[in-house]
Amino acid sequence: xxxxxxxxxxxxxxxxxxGTIDVEVGTNDPFVEVSLGGEESTRYPxxxxxxxxxxxxxxxxxxxxxxxxxxxxxxxxxxxxVVEDD
Amino acid sequence: xxxxxxxxxxxxxKPPSMSTRRAFVGMxxxxxxxxxxxxxxxxxxxxxxxxxxVDASTTEELQPTGNADLDEVRRLAVKAPIEELMRVAxxxxxxxxxxxxxxxxxxxxxxxxxAYVVEHPEAANRARIAKVTLQVAERAPSIxxxxxxxxxxxxxxxx
Numbered sequence: 286x287x288x289x290x291x292x293x294x295x296x297x298x299x300x301x302x303x304g305t306i307d308v309e310v311g312t313n314d315p316f317v318e319v320s321l322g323g324e325e326s327t328r329y330p331x332x333x334x335x336x337x338x339x340x341x342x343x344x345x346x347x348x349x350x351x352x353x354x355x356x357x358x359x360x361x362x363x364x365x366x367v368v369e370d371d
Numbered sequence: 372x373x374x375x376x377x378x379x380x381x382x383x384x385k386p387p388s389m390s391t392r393r394a395f396v397g398m399x400x401x402x403x404x405x406x407x408x409x410x411x412x413x414x415x416x417x418x419x420x421x422x423x424x425v426d427a428s429t430t431e432e433l434q435p436t437g438n439a440d441l442d443e444v445r446r447l448a449v450k451a452p453i454e455e456l457m458r459v460a461x462x463x464x465x466x467x468x469x470x471x472x473x474x475x476x477x478x479x480x481x482x483x484x485x486a487y488v489v490e491h492p493e494a495a496n497r498a499r500i501a502k503v504t505l506q507v508a509e510r511a512p513s514i515x516x517x518x519x520x521x522x523x524x525x526x527x528x529x530x
Binding site for chain 2: 318320321322323324326347348349351353356357358360362363364366
């Protein structure tokens with residue numbers, strides 16, 4: 286699967302509805318932050334192997350899920366587009 | 372020998388529906404009207420598409436907030452060249468929406484990004500940045516919604 290993201294957080298560029306997004310974290314951040322562009326976000330823990338598993342939010346296909354680590358302008362961002370489940 | 376005339380029926384010539392002069396005048400009026408409407412639409416579209424100019428008073432009053440990160444976000448939003456802002460657009464959009472959603476100055480950067488991707492088809496990762504900008508704009512605090520109303524349909528048009 287095509288991978289995307291800057292050094293810091295890597296994962297797929299698309300994810301199916303109802304699926305899971307598995308990301309690799311290249312820093313020591315204890316969690317990844319997931320949002321859809323608003324103020325609200327959900328945090329998912331990063332395991333000791335520096336991986337995190339994120340359930341795809343219930344959103345329409347075409348929506349981008351914004352996965353990030355860090356804060357401020359040091360934040361690393363991965364955008365994952367939700368696609369229809371085959 | 373006798374020659375008898377033969378008459379062949381030809382179709383009756385159709386009279387022109389409009390005199391040549393009236394047709395010329397009509398076309399002239401249509402041309403001028405089209406030109407006026409086209410110019411008005413072009414002007415309106417151009418005005419709507421222009422990046423919202425940064426308020427000079429805002430940049431002059433960009434005082435330190437005590438938060439170095441927010442100061443840098445604000446600088447990018449209103450003072451940095453657009454190329455610099457676009458290089459960190461994804462990070463900027465995520466940071467403003469998650470951390471500084473109530474900061475008026477920071478939000479001006481979101482408007483600049485929206486304007487840039489709309490007006491620059493050659494922008495790198497244009498469709499992706501347009502989409503994330505659209506999501507941020509659609510979920511902006513209600514106080515900011517008016518700033519984006521003009522951009523939302525245009526961002527949606529970018530594929």
